[in-house]
Amino acid sequence: MGDLDARGASSRRFPRAPESAARARRFVRAALGDAAPDLIDTAQLLVSELVTNVVLHARTEVEVAARVDDGTVHVRVSDRRPERGLVPHAYPPYAGTGQGLSLVAKLSSRRGVETGDADKTVWFELAPGGPPRRPADWDPVVVPDGATVTLLDVPAALYAAAQQHRHTLLHELALAVGAGPAPGVGPEDLAVALDMSHLLTASVTAALRLWPSEQALRSLPLSLPPGSGPAVRTLRAVLDRAEEGAREELLLTLPALPRQRLFHQWLFDQIVGQFAGSPPTAWTVVPGDQGTSPSELVAWDAGQVLASRVPTIAADERNRIIAANGPAADMLGWHADDLVGRPLTTLVPDHLRRRHVTAFTSLLLSGQPRILGRSVPLPALHRDGRLIPVRLFIQQQETADGRTVFVAQLSPRASVPGSGTLPSGRPRSLRQREPERPPARATGDPERDADRSALERLSLLADTAAALSNAPGLHEGLEQVGRILTERLADWCAVDLFTENAQVERMSITHRPSQGRRPEEYEGRLPPVSDAARGPLARALRGAGPLLLAEPPSAGPVTSALGAHFLGLLRTMGADSAVVAPLRARRQIIGALTVARRGRGTPFGEGDLPLVHDLVSSLALGVDNLRLHQETRNIAERLQRSLLPRLPEIGHLRLAARYAASSATAQVGGDWYDAFVLPGGDISMVIGDVSGHNLDAAIAMSQLRSMLRGIAVDRQEPPETVLRRLDLANHSLYHESTATCVYALLKGPEDGPWELVHSSAGHPPPLLIGADGDTRYLEGGAGLMLGVDPDLPRPRGRDAVPAHSTVLLYTDGLIERRGEHLDVALQRLRLHAGALAREPLDTLCDELLIGLGADGDDDIAVLALRPVPRR
Numbered sequence: 001m002g003d004l005d006a007r008g009a010s011s012r013r014f015p016r017a018p019e020s021a022a023r024a025r026r027f028v029r030a031a032l033g034d035a036a037p038d039l040i041d042t043a044q045l046l047v048s049e050l051v052t053n054v055v056l057h058a059r060t061e062v063e064v065a066a067r068v069d070d071g072t073v074h075v076r077v078s079d080r081r082p083e084r085g086l087v088p089h090a091y092p093p094y095a096g097t098g099q100g101l102s103l104v105a106k107l108s109s110r111r112g113v114e115t116g117d118a119d120k121t122v123w124f125e126l127a128p129g130g131p132p133r134r135p136a137d138w139d140p141v142v143v144p145d146g147a148t149v150t151l152l153d154v155p156a157a158l159y160a161a162a163q164q165h166r167h168t169l170l171h172e173l174a175l176a177v178g179a180g181p182a183p184g185v186g187p188e189d190l191a192v193a194l195d196m197s198h199l200l201t202a203s204v205t206a207a208l209r210l211w212p213s214e215q216a217l218r219s220l221p222l223s224l225p226p227g228s229g230p231a232v233r234t235l236r237a238v239l240d241r242a243e244e245g246a247r248e249e250l251l252l253t254l255p256a257l258p259r260q261r262l263f264h265q266w267l268f269d270q271i272v273g274q275f276a277g278s279p280p281t282a283w284t285v286v287p288g289d290q291g292t293s294p295s296e297l298v299a300w301d302a303g304q305v306l307a308s309r310v311p312t313i314a315a316d317e318r319n320r321i322i323a324a325n326g327p328a329a330d331m332l333g334w335h336a337d338d339l340v341g342r343p344l345t346t347l348v349p350d351h352l353r354r355r356h357v358t359a360f361t362s363l364l365l366s367g368q369p370r371i372l373g374r375s376v377p378l379p380a381l382h383r384d385g386r387l388i389p390v391r392l393f394i395q396q397q398e399t400a401d402g403r404t405v406f407v408a409q410l411s412p413r414a415s416v417p418g419s420g421t422l423p424s425g426r427p428r429s430l431r432q433r434e435p436e437r438p439p440a441r442a443t444g445d446p447e448r449d450a451d452r453s454a455l456e457r458l459s460l461l462a463d464t465a466a467a468l469s470n471a472p473g474l475h476e477g478l479e480q481v482g483r484i485l486t487e488r489l490a491d492w493c494a495v496d497l498f499t500e501n502a503q504v505e506r507m508s509i510t511h512r513p514s515q516g517r518r519p520e521e522y523e524g525r526l527p528p529v530s531d532a533a534r535g536p537l538a539r540a541l542r543g544a545g546p547l548l549l550a551e552p553p554s555a556g557p558v559t560s561a562l563g564a565h566f567l568g569l570l571r572t573m574g575a576d577s578a579v580v581a582p583l584r585a586r587r588q589i590i591g592a593l594t595v596a597r598r599g600r601g602t603p604f605g606e607g608d609l610p611l612v613h614d615l616v617s618s619l620a621l622g623v624d625n626l627r628l629h630q631e632t633r634n635i636a637e638r639l640q641r642s643l644l645p646r647l648p649e650i651g652h653l654r655l656a657a658r659y660a661a662s663s664a665t666a667q668v669g670g671d672w673y674d675a676f677v678l679p680g681g682d683i684s685m686v687i688g689d690v691s692g693h694n695l696d697a698a699i700a701m702s703q704l705r706s707m708l709r710g711i712a713v714d715r716q717e718p719p720e721t722v723l724r725r726l727d728l729a730n731h732s733l734y735h736e737s738t739a740t741c742v743y744a745l746l747k748g749p750e751d752g753p754w755e756l757v758h759s760s761a762g763h764p765p766p767l768l769i770g771a772d773g774d775t776r777y778l779e780g781g782a783g784l785m786l787g788v789d790p791d792l793p794r795p796r797g798r799d800a801v802p803a804h805s806t807v808l809l810y811t812d813g814l815i816e817r818r819g820e821h822l823d824v825a826l827q828r829l830r831l832h833a834g835a836l837a838r839e840p841l842d843t844l845c846d847e848l849l850i851g852l853g854a855d856g857d858d859d860i861a862v863l864a865l866r867p868v869p870r871r
Helices: 020-031 037-058 100-107 156-179 187-208 228-247 258-275 302-307 326-332 350-366 446-469 474-488 536-541 561-573 606-643 695-715 719-733 822-835 841-852
Strands: 010-014 062-069 072-079 110-115 120-126 147-155 217-224 312-315 321-324 375-381 387-398 404-412 492-498 504-511 547-549 577-585 588-597 653-660 671-677 683-690 739-747 754-761 767-769 775-777 797-801 806-810 860-867
Touching: 010 020, 020 037, 020 062, 037 062, 037 072, 037 100, 037 120, 037 156, 037 187, 100 120, 147 156, 147 258, 156 187, 156 228, 156 258, 156 387, 187 217, 187 228, 228 258, 302 312, 302 321, 312 326, 326 375, 326 387, 326 404, 350 375, 350 841, 375 841, 387 653, 446 474, 446 606, 474 492, 474 504, 474 606, 492 536, 536 547, 536 561, 536 577, 536 588, 547 606, 561 588, 577 606, 588 606, 653 671, 653 841, 671 695, 671 860, 683 695, 683 806, 683 860, 695 719, 695 739, 719 739, 719 754, 739 806, 767 822, 775 822, 806 822, 806 841, 822 841, 841 860
Parallel strands: none
Antiparallel strands: 010 062, 062 072, 072 120, 110 120, 147 217, 312 321, 312 404, 375 387, 387 404, 492 504, 492 588, 547 577, 577 588, 653 860, 671 683, 683 739, 739 754, 754 797, 767 775, 767 806, 806 860
16 A cells, blocks of 8 residues: 555655546545545545646655544645745636645645755645644745846736636646647746746745735736746747647637736746846836737726616626626616626627627637727617617726626617726726825915915816716716816715606715725615705705715714715715715706715815815706706607618518617717618618718708608609609708718519619719629719709619629718728728628628727618529
8 A cells, every 4th residue: 555654654656747646546545544534535635636736846756645643634745846835826716727735725624834855745634524723834935035026017916817827828738748749848848937937926926925915006026046037938938839729729728818918928028128137117008909908907896887877798708797787687678687697698699699709719719809999889689589789898807816807888879888988987997097186285375375276176177077078978977077076175975966757866976995895875766855854965955055064974863764864875984074065057956966075184164165166066067968968869869760760571582771870979860771662562772871960960861761762652763863853852941951872773573683773872882792702882873962963864873683692782981981092991891791791681781880880980871682582
């Protein structure tokens, strides 16, 4: 069974080979034959982890000793590299490596390490009944003396993720080399890379212990041997080859995400460069591509998603939904809790699921972020099977333990999520936040102090007004105002607004980061403003104030639920002084602002009331304007949607259409499409674009669309004649309205052949996409836009439409880019559409919007027709 050591334990030596872990497990089971079965199972697990560590990292033979004393199991695992100290990792359970010492620490009753001149021994004990006693512990990480390398602004979460991935890649590569030659990596280089990675981890771990765990960015002094430069270069080369193997799917581990690769490049450059005499460069100033920039580090906070009023869904690296808020669930017909845990493909239409999986896999394998940080129009799948047109804006966030989370904001196709904000308006970059500004100290010169005070006052009023006027929505604007106020005026603030049904809702509550968690119990709908309510918030909501609360809240009797709620907020958040002021707009009270300070150093006083009065006046005006703008947008959006037609169902034809508002400006515009069957059997296709991007353009579009339908159905004349009559009617009724339009008729029996007869009024030409991918523009029938000269004759174009080919009509928002020649744009559309020739029309239309319509500055309408003979 093995030899006996000095302690009377059975011992055995095993070679440096992967199979030694399995042989050591069998040896321990035999050596502990009299122990309790659960202790033997645990001992086998821990021995397997420790022997694997020796084989992979120490790379020496391993000696295992085991014995039982009075029911307690004693196990020792020794290697021949005493200079390599232990570096216990605090890796999360899902990490692919680094769990060995953590398991020993969690499952053993006692454990420790002994280091001699020729060997190092890790030992543990397992007592009956579990691990209650733990006087022994791992020795602190010891880093040998050496040269100092300084790493500036190291992001703790990103370092943890990069380190986990580095260890996992090297672990798999070591196993691959142990089983046979790994392409491109020799045993010598791998040994150097493993040693350097271990030394780097030990040095960073020791440095990190000097800093508070809650600090996101840290500057670390690392102690590394002076000759570490070549070893770091070898580690980089081995990791690059391992990444290639991961991308080629030769390893089980996925390649690193872009920001992790960029971080490792920076880390290695810093070590090599500083050894060569270069000064340190902070991580936060390293440039990066979209989706990889250091400035885009945002900490994942599920509470931000749940509190956001923007429909928001978050998914993890496994493509599983980990959070969804109420607005997103309502939009898609789910309960938020029912979405959590489901694959993200639950919300992706069938015809886009393959594309979604391909794109997500491509991100994980290649690291290329195709749609991250962009506003993309596409459909989402409702629970009842309907397609919901939305714009999708996706950003990456990182958990505290280094995982990546993908946070997606969804908005109805006619509205746009703020591309510069995350849920609850959080800035895309934590580095962009202004530092907290302490109150200016008096200089002793009354005139200078007065000038400074006036300047700061004007700056505060201007910045809060700008935050509201530049915000994409009310909630985002109020969150930005809250950040400004908590940086320059108060420790925390809250904005409460009346809703349409005279109830009060807390729209925003903001506090400084140092104050901890969000007070979720004081968010959302507030108790009603009853007749019995007499507290400061109730008085402000009735128009009194600004009210100064110069003392902390007392424990006196409370006469209303609203008063109790507000008192609880003050006590929870801490308020040694506060000001509560009403928001007035158009001679009505629309809400209230509360600003509060903690501590008695600089309390609010009577001198602050004029500033708060000016502040709420500006704030109320901005809130009212945003509400009016949102109301106008909603009306225009409903009008726009009411004008989008339902496409006819025709047995031998396939029809599909899409509409997407601009991602940058307009919420509603003049783009439209239409398709209908004429009494004679011809199929009419229409696409048009009225000049302008506002409600007037949408109204003009509806009038043109209705007139064209009436003329076409009543007259059943050739397209050029219908467009001429439309131009005459438009000129007579709406003298200043101009528009472009294509009117086309598909003629032919059900089984073909088919012919497209068409005329264009200044519109981009139709695109014919052959079933084989060949494409050509149908440029016949091109004429002047509507509203220029209705008396001029209009030309006609005639083109054959083969079976299974596609006729594509589109508006200029799909192709035009600022500063780009139109020929380049048309060629891009040809190439993109030709590659989609064999796809179903729904897929073709959505892929065109995703590929060409993201971040567009104009509205987009697309209409596609494909004849499919029945036989």
